[in-house]
Amino acid sequence: MRARVAEAWxxxxxxxFVDDARVQFALLLHPSGQVLGQxxxxxxxxxxxxxxxxxxxxxxxxxxxxxxxxxPFRELYHAGRDRQVFIAEAxxxxxxxxxxxxxxxxxxxxxxxxxxxxxxxxxxxxxxxxVESGPALDVNFEQDLNRSLAVLFGRAQSPAPGDxxxxxxxx
Amino acid sequence: MSTPYTDVLxxxxxxxxxxxxxxxxxxxxxxxxxxxxxxIEAGVAGALVASLYRRARLGTDAAGLATVGFLQLEAExxxxxxxxRDGLVLATLAEPKAHIGLIRSAMLHAMEALP
Amino acid sequence: MRAHxxxxxxxxxxxxxxxxxxxxxxxxxxxxxxxxxxxxxxxxYGQVPNERKGTMVSLATQTDRTLFFDFLPLDLGSxxxxxTRFQLYTVPGQVYYHSTRKLVLQGADGVVFVADSQVRQLDxxxxxxxxxxxxxxxxxxxxxTVPLVLQYNKQDLPPDLVLGTAALDHALNFRGVPAFAAGxxxxxxxxxxxxxxxxxxxxxxxxxxSPATPSTAHAGSR
Numbered sequence: 001m002r003a004r005v006a007e008a009w010x011x012x013x014x015x016x017f018v019d020d021a022r023v024q025f026a027l028l029l030h031p032s033g034q035v036l037g038q039x040x041x042x043x044x045x046x047x048x049x050x051x052x053x054x055x056x057x058x059x060x061x062x063x064x065x066x067x068x069x070x071x072p073f074r075e076l077y078h079a080g081r082d083r084q085v086f087i088a089e090a091x092x093x094x095x096x097x098x099x100x101x102x103x104x105x106x107x108x109x110x111x112x113x114x115x116x117x118x119x120x121x122x123x124x125x126x127x128x129x130x131v132e133s134g135p136a137l138d139v140n141f142e143q144d145l146n147r148s149l150a151v152l153f154g155r156a157q158s159p160a161p162g163d164x165x166x167x168x169x170x171x
Numbered sequence: 172m173s174t175p176y177t178d179v180l181x182x183x184x185x186x187x188x189x190x191x192x193x194x195x196x197x198x199x200x201x202x203x204x205x206x207x208x209x210x211i212e213a214g215v216a217g218a219l220v221a222s223l224y225r226r227a228r229l230g231t232d233a234a235g236l237a238t239v240g241f242l243q244l245e246a247e248x249x250x251x252x253x254x255x256r257d258g259l260v261l262a263t264l265a266e267p268k269a270h271i272g273l274i275r276s277a278m279l280h281a282m283e284a285l286p
Numbered sequence: 287m288r289a290h291x292x293x294x295x296x297x298x299x300x301x302x303x304x305x306x307x308x309x310x311x312x313x314x315x316x317x318x319x320x321x322x323x324x325x326x327x328x329x330x331y332g333q334v335p336n337e338r339k340g341t342m343v344s345l346a347t348q349t350d351r352t353l354f355f356d357f358l359p360l361d362l363g364s365x366x367x368x369x370t371r372f373q374l375y376t377v378p379g380q381v382y383y384h385s386t387r388k389l390v391l392q393g394a395d396g397v398v399f400v401a402d403s404q405v406r407q408l409d410x411x412x413x414x415x416x417x418x419x420x421x422x423x424x425x426x427x428x429x430x431t432v433p434l435v436l437q438y439n440k441q442d443l444p445p446d447l448v449l450g451t452a453a454l455d456h457a458l459n460f461r462g463v464p465a466f467a468a469g470x471x472x473x474x475x476x477x478x479x480x481x482x483x484x485x486x487x488x489x490x491x492x493x494x495x496s497p498a499t500p501s502t503a504h505a506g507s508r
Binding site: 006007030031032033034035043044045046048049052053056059060063136137138139140141142144145146148149151152153154155 | 302303306308309310312333334335338339340341343345354355357359360361362363364365366367368370371373375385386389390392393394477480481484485488489491492
């Protein structure tokens with residue numbers, strides 16, 4: 001399985017991390033909860049939920065660290081019954097990113113930490129400077145938006161696959 | 172700062188040709204205690220050797236050969252040795268010319284002496 | 287409690303993946319406690335077909351008060367050729383959850399301010415709006431330009447208990463942003479509110495580019 005990314009520069013570092021650390025799931029996200037890359041998930045909506053929770057945990061741990069230690073906690077580890085979760089921050093020229101990864105007995109916290117440091121360095125080196133993005137949507141996007149929302153709320157017939165407003169297959 | 176494991180590791184690192192000795196948790200690859208020469212990344216080596224030892228132990232178990240007594244790898248520029256007990260792995264990094272027999276003996280004694 | 291400054295100010299920009307033609311937007315429902323933020327999300331969750339939504343995550347207390355946030359991911363489908371997804375968040379309304387409100391607001395592409403229309407809640411609404419401005423500023427977001435709509439919820443209560451939209455506009459809507467009368471418990475105005483904020487957020491990504499024309503468009507019923 002390959003990592004799926006929203007920005008190309010994170011793909012190689014994330015894929016290498018996944019391959020080396022032998023993790024089951026990996027998410028690379030903005031601290032706001034927006035996903036930049038993922039490995040192991042099949043539905044985009046599941047990715048978004050995991051990102052929201054991961055970002056919340058990271059933000060909470062950071063604030064807790066400030067309260068208790070004067071500095072934010074940058075890494076967090078949680079041992080579950082079968083799976084373990086590791087969350088850590090990687091500063092880049094594009095701002096801080098957060099890695100959330102889950103692994104089982106195939107890997108270990110030590111290995112994940114080792115390869116996270118490699119990932120962090122690779123992201124730091126690969127991050128392009130921030131760029132102003134141009135317009136993405138047509139001027140008349142409202143028509144598509146209204147149709148999509150009407151479908152969501154059951155106020156219109158669902159469009160045929162391929163039509164504007166039709167959902168794409170899950171990421 | 173001295174810990175209950177300091178003397179155990181010293182007994183191994185005082186052997187000729189030993190570059191470093193790392194006591195690491197087998198399950199999570201986290202270092203308990205390390206005594207390595209400058210330039211050796213104990214965290215990286217410890218995590219990887221623990222993973223290797225764990226797989227070797229699972230392999231011998233699965234093959235019905237009981238547990239791993241001693242694991243040795245020969246690399247171009249030295250040796251990696253590992254022994255395990257009670258969820259801990261003692262990893263030793265040594266030069267090519269090091270006397271592996273003595274190191275093995277020191278490591279096995281060290282593991283018996285673990286608190 | 288000490289106030290912590292966020293080191294890297296940010297302007298909200300929806301995440302756009304030009305390669306896979308995907309857009310992801312974060313929309314935060316803000317407002318005082320018990321104003322109906324979670325009710326909005328519950329209604330939306332109940333309306334949207336399963337294949338277009340993810341699991342609704344609610345980090346709530348045992349009495350169902352929002353502790354950290356509620357979260358609902360939505361798949362809007364294709365808009366101008368971009369597969370568009372919304373992440374809807376609520377914040378905890380109670381005053382003492384200031385820290386968590388600030389965390390949830392981080393990186394928001396748009397904000398829905400859910401006001402409680404009851405007369406006795408006016409002060410709480412104003413205080414919450416001030417809290418929103420303060421938190422936006424702390425995140426380096428421009429209060430005057432961030433996509434924002436107001437929802438005047440509970441307009442379905444008896445008229446003597448609630449303020450009218452004009453009075454609420456006067457108290458809260460200093461920017462003249464779109465405002466929607468609503469009764470979220472029964473779904474009135476929820477759709478219109480979501481459409482309103484969606485339009486403002488996505489307009490930032492359109493070739494039109496310019497900020498939305500300030501207008502007050504009351505929708506829903508009183």
